[in-house]
Amino acid sequence: MSDRSAARAHAGLLLWALLVGLSFPAVGLMSEGLPPLLLTAIRFTIAALALWPLVRRAPSLRPGRAGLLLYALMGLCLTGFFGAMFWAAHRASAVSMATLFVSVPLLAYCLGLALRVERLAWRLPSILLTGALGALALAWAESGGDWAALRFGRGEAVFFVGCIASALYPVLSKWGLERGWLSTSAGVRTFWSLALGGALIALAGLARGGGADLARMTPSDALILVYLGLFSSGLTFWLQQRATAVLTPGAVTAYSYLVPFVSMLLLFIREPQRLDWTWLPGSLLVMLAIALLLRRDVTQRRAAAARNSSAASVERG
Template structure:
């Protein structure tokens, strides 16, 4: 049976992105439990393949799920954005400090807003940039607080430059999605858009992994690793990217990516659960600014709807 899907309201999109931030924040402990010997790019490719298989059942029910030539080209660019971000992140992890990467990642919502202006899928107004700047300050505050507990310092070198290009790729993904939707090039189904971008991203990341990583290292995967991989594929890839694509139909790229600021807040709460002794006033300024920015973003979205 072929079905069509109506875009969510702004309120539903914001609530979905709150769930997105929680799922992404909870995925970091799960990633940390995966065996370090496993090749990260190939592991990400397998994770995206699992997500694509899960979404295929929903995607194929959409009337416009099969892409045209120009749609496939746009999905390929979106998949390239995913490959660019994850490839840059894994490479930079060995050449950049954690604080530097956390600080650079703060730029994604602002980059998405600027790119959205060029693509004419954002409106030139002062409210959203002000909210993004407030959230960025809060996220920087959380990154600084984390650096006080054994984190490495801030610097900018080759690793940071590569990761910044990855951040640019991450910011471009929702812009391309919104641009394609506004022109009718992409499916109206969030599941179909997620399926094609993840499937092509899995192919590109997998090809990079085959060229850069030892495939034989996959043999050390344990049963626990396989279960974690399935969980990450279903919850941290299929569901999170579906929520992002769903929100893109109702919100602008800057508003969607603003929820990146909530991820370190969720990670902070997990840290407090695992290590209550880490609780301190140093976390309060950043947390307060992030929560204020999210409240303003939600109110701004309701006013715009």
């Protein structure tokens, strides 16, 4: 892993967090009553179509049987997360869902250990735990310091299954890359996972009978959907896939802790009167976790370079 590729991966994930954080206000501008699963399927389709001119001549575009099966499983992970999120939206509290979502990086790390794409060590879990505490503190601040809405019922259980599916997505990507089953091109991997995921989500949306509700979409809704498809789906998944080739799943998903931080900054821009000290602990913990993650990566790369230099000296001797 070169210094330049690692730096690009981390910079891309910072951009990923910013784009994901900006997507929530954009979604809020859309008309009410539109079918969320079908909107997600359209977003993924737009993203896949935008990627097609960039990947259609890639030599590894056509996957083998194992690769196609793995892409389908990755698409199923996307379907599981978005399907669970939309199903639980009216059955679980926002605080409960935000609290459960902070488990995704730790889940990704544990699943990565099971598939041997993560190494057992204390440093990364400690960093992920720090980020999780920070994200929880931000959720507490957003709820006004009231955890009364926190509970665990059927809606929360379904959403937690969706969180497991979300955590499994980068783990499968890394696992397939290490076995040579998936393309080395981040664009190709993004294209197939979005295309298959979009198809599965569309089937789930049509099964719920939401097709007729799409007729209420306005031209402004369509423009917002194109923006979300290009940037909040296509570009974000490409950035995540590019980082997955360089970093471990736990490190990649750790940047999700920055999303509530971005949402907090947007909230202060819209409602500056909400700014008070309750946001400070969570903000500091999230920023500390990202700083520790960057420091850990630099330390690992320096140690690897030292080992390589030592091995080269022994060979010359």
